[in-house]
Amino acid sequence: MEKLRHIHRSLKPRSLAFLAFLFTVAGTLAQTPTHYPTGKNPVQFNLVNILLFIVFPVLLVVLWVxxxxxxRKGDRERDESSE
Structure with a gap:
């Protein structure tokens, strides 16, 4: 009987992990589109597309740098002043 309890305790975390994985996969598959438009034409160059796909990403990279x-400059100044 004790051995059965031990097996039950060891399976409980595994079954919970399996259920979490199952629900995650089901949620992911539920969000996949069944049909989306596939065009062979390139994206049109209008103002919104230029801003969205070119200007904003470049600005984000520049701001990040x-x-x-x-x-880093602030860290160096703090290190020099503490010494």
Whole structure:
């Protein structure tokens, strides 16, 4: 009987993990589109597409680099002042 309880305790976390995995997969598959338009034409160059696909990503990368450099400069100044 004790052995059966031990087996039951060891299977409980596994079964919970399996159920979590099952629901995650089911949720992911439920969100896949059944049909989406597939065009052979390239994206049109209008103002919204240029801003959305070219300007904003470039600005995000530039801002990220500037913020990283300013953070490192602040760290160096703090290190030098503490010594």
């Amino acid at each position: 500037v913020i990283r450099r300013s953070g």
